[in-house]
Amino acid sequence: MRLDVVSIFPEYLAPLDLSLIGKARREGLIDLKVHDLRDFAHDKHRTVDDSPYGGGAGMVMKPGPWSEALEHVLAQEDSPSGDEPRKVPTLIIPGPGGEPFTQQIARELADEPWLAFACGRYEGIDERVYEWAGERMPVRVLSLGDYVLNGGEVAVLAMVEAVARLLPGVIGNAESLVEESHEDGLLEYPVYTKPAEWDGRAVPDVLLGGNHRAIADWRHEQRVQRTAERRPDLLPPTAAASALSDLEERVATPADAPDLQVLTRACWAPEFARYGMFGAGEEDLETVRDGIQEWDTRVWRKDGQLLASVRVRSHPTQEATWQIGRLMVAPYLQGRGLGRELLGYAESLASEGVRTFWLNTGAKSTENLRMYKKAGYKVRPGEGEFPGTVDLTKRQVTTSLPE
Numbered sequence: 001m002r003l004d005v006v007s008i009f010p011e012y013l014a015p016l017d018l019s020l021i022g023k024a025r026r027e028g029l030i031d032l033k034v035h036d037l038r039d040f041a042h043d044k045h046r047t048v049d050d051s052p053y054g055g056g057a058g059m060v061m062k063p064g065p066w067s068e069a070l071e072h073v074l075a076q077e078d079s080p081s082g083d084e085p086r087k088v089p090t091l092i093i094p095g096p097g098g099e100p101f102t103q104q105i106a107r108e109l110a111d112e113p114w115l116a117f118a119c120g121r122y123e124g125i126d127e128r129v130y131e132w133a134g135e136r137m138p139v140r141v142l143s144l145g146d147y148v149l150n151g152g153e154v155a156v157l158a159m160v161e162a163v164a165r166l167l168p169g170v171i172g173n174a175e176s177l178v179e180e181s182h183e184d185g186l187l188e189y190p191v192y193t194k195p196a197e198w199d200g201r202a203v204p205d206v207l208l209g210g211n212h213r214a215i216a217d218w219r220h221e222q223r224v225q226r227t228a229e230r231r232p233d234l235l236p237p238t239a240a241a242s243a244l245s246d247l248e249e250r251v252a253t254p255a256d257a258p259d260l261q262v263l264t265r266a267c268w269a270p271e272f273a274r275y276g277m278f279g280a281g282e283e284d285l286e287t288v289r290d291g292i293q294e295w296d297t298r299v300w301r302k303d304g305q306l307l308a309s310v311r312v313r314s315h316p317t318q319e320a321t322w323q324i325g326r327l328m329v330a331p332y333l334q335g336r337g338l339g340r341e342l343l344g345y346a347e348s349l350a351s352e353g354v355r356t357f358w359l360n361t362g363a364k365s366t367e368n369l370r371m372y373k374k375a376g377y378k379v380r381p382g383e384g385e386f387p388g389t390v391d392l393t394k395r396q397v398t399t400s401l402p403e
């Protein structure tokens with residue numbers, strides 16, 4: 001993986017020479033370069049900041065040095081061959097106003113071949129730099145947490161470490177990657193080592209017994225208890241629906257259009273943001289209503305609230321192909337298998353004679369792709385029906401036994 005970091009304090013990133021990340025760099029698994037923003041300021045004092053228009057405290061980072069520094073990063077592409085599209089990095093700008101950086105985002109970033117990081121300082125970077133960069137590469141503003149740092153450098157150290165340790169070969173024991181806090185939505189269980197008694201405190205008996213089933217049960221119970229105590233926000237909302245069968249299914253009518261429009265936006269906004277296309281993919285009500293006419297759209301509600309939807313139809317020209325579209329689950333209910341359940345249901349609606357299931361998703365929508373592949377779908381080579389998407393298909397499995 002290639003990594004570029006732009007900062008006015010390049011020495012701040014020296015820790016990336018140490019430990020496992022340093023080793024990965026020496027082994028060539030990570031190619032990390034740090035660039036000094038001041039090298040792209042051309043006045044005598046190498047100025048990178050100025051006072052804010054409109055007044056207010058502090059200083060703002062000037063756009064000029066940033067565009068030059070990022071041009072320099074973009075120009076690092078090793079082999080810009082004739083017909084191939086120009087490779088660009090995903091640009092990450094740490095800031096307290098960003099989307100929360102999570103293990104899920106770390107996983108997404110670990111799949112990218114090239115990341116660039118822009119370290120802001122002072123009151124921030126001139127807003128036009130975000131626009132300028134967004135026209136040239138995907139941009140993500142990411143926050144480490146709800147507190148303020150003096151600059152992006154410490155956040156970059158954390159993000160690079162979280163991403164790099166997921167790369168194959170960086171961590172010796174790949175198993176230690178899965179049994180971790182945040183990998184499956186629960187915090188980790190407490191751990192103990194020798195001596196069995198220390199400071200008058202004993203290691204829990206169950207861990208000394210060698211009953212692996214009992215140990216696994218105890219650890220799971222500890223994880224749930226800890227999560228409830230420290231991070232109740234991570235636990236499923238107990239009152240909420242957890243399965244499709246808890247929701248009320250209906251065939252959508254034009255009256256469902258406003259709610260469908262909102263659900264679609266809620267599901268698509270984070271997807272389009274991955275591509276730096278903020279606010280893209282918004283449909284007017286007319287278009288949503290047309291969709292309801294042209295597809296068999298199903299909606300699931302609980303207490304009147306629209307929580308999930310999917311739409312299906314035979315392909316307009318190839319009857320044997322069953323199209324599955326707009327598989328959507330309300331964001332707060334995502335990650336618990338509802339989408340997978342919806343998919344199976346959408347397949348079960350297929351009319352007689354259907355041989356192939358077809359669907360389409362963003363080429364970078366890692367979580368969607370993971371779910372579809374697990375459900376047996378294969379990515380069709382080449383671009384999908386829409387720019388930046390891929391099509392996936394799966395053979396209809398007929399389960400009827402010979403008579």
Ligand code: JCQ
Nearest residue numbers: 095096120124143144149151152
């Ligand atoms: C990151 N939580 C807090 C500081 C300006 C983009 O401009 C600036 C960036 C920073 C650094 O980020 C944070 C942060 N996650 O403070 C000032």
